[in-house]
Amino acid sequence: MVYDPKIVSSRRDMLKKSAALVAGSAALVATGPALASEQCASKQPKFDEIYDLIIVGSGFAGMSCANQAAQDGAKVLVIDKMPVFGGNSTINGGAMAVAGSALQKKAGVEDSVELMVSDMLKAGRGMNDKHMLKLVCDGTAESAKWLEDHGVVWKPFVQHFGGHSVPRTLQTRESSGSGIVRPLIETAKKHGVKMYDKTEMRGFVEDDNGRIIGIKVQSGYFWPKTKTGTPKVFGARKGVVMATGGFGRDIPFRQIQQPKLTDELDSTNQPGANADALKQMMLIGANPVHLDQIQLGPWSSPDEKGFGTASQFNTIAVYPKGIVVDVRTGERFFNELADRKTRSNAILTRRDDQNKPVYPVGFTNAEGAKRAQTLGWGLKYDVIKKADTLDELAKLYGMPADKLEKQVARFNEFVKKGHDDEFNRPLETAIEMKEGPWYAVRMWPKVHYCMGGVRVNTNSQVLRLTDDKPIPGLFAAGEATGGIHGASRLGSCAVAEGVVTGRNAAKNAVTQTAAKLELA
The missing domain is CATH 3.50.50.60 (FAD/NAD(P)-binding domain)
Incomplete structure (x- = not known):
């Protein structure tokens, strides 16, 4: 016409x-x-x-x-x-997915525009506009450098966000957009x-x-x-x-x-x-x-309004370094590094007989939380809770302590051998959580x-x-x-798309x- x-x-x-x-x-x-x-x-x-x-x-x-x-x-x-x-x-959390960054090369991470396109297509369930998707991925490395030239400062390490095959996320020094x-x-x-x-x-x-x-x-x-x-x-x-x-x-x-x-x-x-x-x-x-x-953000907490403190804590600490469990069983129920749609859908299934939410709990120890800049604020406002032992953590959230301890032990074995037998989660950035203190937060998705x-x-x-x-x-x-992201956007790809x-x-x-x- x-x-x-x-x-x-x-x-x-x-x-x-x-x-x-x-x-x-x-x-x-x-x-x-x-x-x-x-x-x-x-x-x-x-x-x-x-x-x-x-x-x-x-x-x-x-x-x-x-x-x-x-x-x-x-x-x-x-x-x-x-x-x-x-x-x-x-x-926003100030995180940008970049294929082929200097920080990746420094960390020995092998990446490519084609791999980033493949990851986004997988998360998008194949609904993505492939021409625009290629344009975005192809422009990330040059645009990240362009941002640096305009005064943006990245943290000195690359991160592994859910749904990405390799660590490729840069984040601002402020942990904020x-x-x-x-x-x-x-x-x-x-x-x-x-x-x-x-x-x-x-x-x-x-x-x-x-x-x-x-x-x-x-x-x-x-x-x-x-x-x-x-x-x-x-x-x-x-x-x-x-x-x-x-x-x-x-x-x-x-x-x-x-x-x-x-x-x-x-x-x-x-x-x-x-x-x-x-x-x-x-x-x-x-x-x-x-x-x-x-899209719903799977890292949000029902204990605060808006983006809050839990989002950054979960993104940088719980999901790559810790685990998420159902409080009724003390056990994991999904891959913590799956794409956002998969994680949100899994969390939303946690409901009681009256269909009311049963908020899962995500946690890690002090080693896993050491780079979480919002930890202090989350503790101050009681969104994030601290426990010295797993038994104390279980009591805080009404979890079965024996099952929780067994779950942590199983996960540590997976990390040690390099394979997650339960949910096939990538373990490149995971750690063995052998001792406390422990830091935890309740989770429930928000429109994002x-x-x-x-x-x-x-x-x-x-x-x-x-x-x-x-x-x-x-x-x-x-x-x-x-159209660029299809059915689900991978974390840190919004900054990439926008820039x-x-x-x-x-x-x-x-x-x-x-x-x-x-x-x-």
Whole structure:
């Protein structure tokens, strides 16, 4: 089907009426501001401000895009609806999967782009967009070095995250995504990138040929007060990049995709992580893919809100160095280094006769926990508990002490001989846990990441639902896109995706012919 700008209004009406069929988005009638993108009249609109590139969102993808575009000579604006920059990226664990890093080579780890692609395909159950997947994996080593050049500092060792065949994860010195976002914001500002917080995007501006030439915003917006702020229109000569993240906190919308993900399940996301920007893209014809593929984080704890302290503790200590057991038996019940979907599904099976959660317990000893930077905070807030002996640990959580001790002994034997006879877990980073003190935490998954979003090509152009051709002037990067991770994202691949696709969007957007725009 060939795109005809004369029928854009009727097509938009059709999309509004059929959005529920397209992506289950009956949430178009739900909360928030009116989400209608308006077609400009034939007369060329005038803008309050004009830039080469406008980036919506200030996380990994947005700030990587901004820095790359500025580096390539573009005049750039970044907007974010929240009062602080960074979004979910700032509270992310700051871990990036990299195939072929210097730290891998130093540690003697043999890796390749092909192996990383294979691991992500396996975790994604083969649903991945292979072209985009290859683009991301192929760009990780160069992008990790690029981040270093922009002030990011990695810990001096490589980590083994669940679902990866080999240790390939680098993590910021801060154990937080802020260790990436903050340096990128600093360098972006030094290169003249304009950044507006409390600025919510309310719609796209299109020219007579259907090209995106700007956005409508509410400036001075105080989330979530929808009636606050002042309307403005910003022009984009070369394009708009949507780096708006996922919709993990948008409970009505996520329930349309996955009815079981009710408000009973907490989320690791920041409060503003909703589907508003995704709906805006759908309203101008963007193709939504994999919206029902929503990931739960298997390292979360029910004893704290949001991302918390347990997530980092479990990721760096329990899963690679310890074990997770059912409190009723004191025994393991899954591979602690499986992909996130497998681990979350296993944990969610731990329920009593009334279908209420029976929270499993993950633990390791002092040797296993020595690199866990959130251990002190977890102990302070009683999320992580300390026990001097296994018998004391069993009493803390009501576990059978004899079975717990036998389980630890069995696991130590597996580590000693180098093979897990129970669940075939990789043991390269495991340790023999021979003595205490022990550190433990209760576990229960939380909504963490949206694998679905809008479909893009390898130029990061957003593709139209009706003909799979690019919507002129519209690009997307990071979690706002769909298809790269398939059914399940491997841990530490979000940073990889965000940085690589953000830079890719910038490189392609700045080459576009500049639209002729006028200031008001």
